[in-house]
Amino acid sequence: MSLNGLTEKVSVSVDGRVATVKMNKPETMNALDKEMIKGLIGRLKEISDSDDIDIVVLTGTERAFSSGGDIKAMLKLNDEYDFFSIMDCINELIITLYSLPKITISAVSGAAAGLGFSMALATDHIIAEKRAKLAMNFIGIGLIPDGGAHFFLTKYLGEMKAKQLIWEGKTLSANEALEKGLIHEVAENLEEILQERIEDYLQQPIQAMIKTKKILAELNRPHLLKVLELEKYAQRKMRETEDHKEGILAFTEKRKPKFIGK
Template sequence: MYGSIKFEQKNGIAWLTLNRPEKYNAFTEQMNEEITDALKITANDENIRCLVITGEGKAFSSGEDLSGIVEVTNHGEILRNRYNPMILALARLEKPVIAAVNGVAAGAGFSLALACDFRLSSEKASFIESFIHVGLVPDSGQFHFLPKIVGAAKALELAILGEKISAKEAKELGLVTKVIETENWSQEIEAFAGKLASMPTKAIGLIKRTLRESMSLNLEEILEKEAFAQRIAGLTKDHHEGVSAFLEKRDAVFQGK
């Protein structure tokens, strides 16, 4: 049982909901720890083939709960102890992860969404680099994820100006995969997650791992990483099912194994 998040599993999909709606799902030490724990459960449970992260109420997450750090002098230790383990666990999760951004994603809430594989945004959602407004710098992986998505120049602009980005603008920048109308929100999130959960999970994990590692490698090293990953993928039951389905001219039924 968790106190600041909800964590449920259904039909191969895990739903992690940030659950402090009265505080716009602002992060606390407890929430960081509970998210990290839920991510570990997701990683180790073979029945979970897709993870959806969303927020309860009007917000996705407004970032750190500033009321809890008024007297803090070492913000770096907060990152090392609370946020970094959470972001690393999320980035290393070898299963597809969807950020269902239902409302504002600000500061570390924006960072959490960026660390996911897909960002599905409500038409009412917005994104804000709010760190600059309290004299801080982006954190929780922003310097890694944001420039890779929008480019270094745009990342610098967003970080320094700290202006609100609408869902439409976020789509144009490549920050979100899809903008969803309010009345279709639940159905489209479930459909997107269901599609990912029905795909070959091991191959998705290998794609995520190889892509992450390739960012700092040369061509020869990447080619070797690809060969290594392909060998593993070729041994999975899903690969054999995919080949059989192709030869038999039918839809493949993947088991994530």
């Protein structure tokens, strides 16, 4: 089975025991619509079945790892079935990525925002280029984080700090994210540090590392699945609020929103 190729704006390249999965929609800063999410799920599942791959690198393009969910596509989701369908795809992507029986590395350049940030948090190791910007910024459009962000942020930060990060919706520099413990490395030269990390992993007893990952993923899977379901139904409620409608309007008009708490 050949893993190399392009599917739904998701490209995969294989170099020895390493597969690189690249989100490749630079014109939208790799905004995640349903087509792209399904493309990621499909390629990750193909990689999961390959005994020849031990490390998976998830990356984007120069300006963005991923700017998050595609807001323009979400605005067209008037039907409840369509909304739940895309949320189910998001949940499948996150559980597939988190449980992948490989060592996963996010190589982040440019923006990693919203769902894009959630995806990075679902991997085992995050390297951010020095000029990268990371944001859990759903609050700015009157929504809650999804993609398992409540699960991951609580694991990384604890409940109190996770709430503050979510409520503030602040854009973090790579160094700020490192100081908070949300990422593992900041790179002046992303490709150089990425290759160093890959070479280090390849010299380790990597099957033992993967077995530890499998045990912890299996232990945490029920909790993550519960969080993903809670996020799905809560997000549906948030989409009905006046604050969300105002947040979207303000976003499209490029102005600060005026929230009323309803």
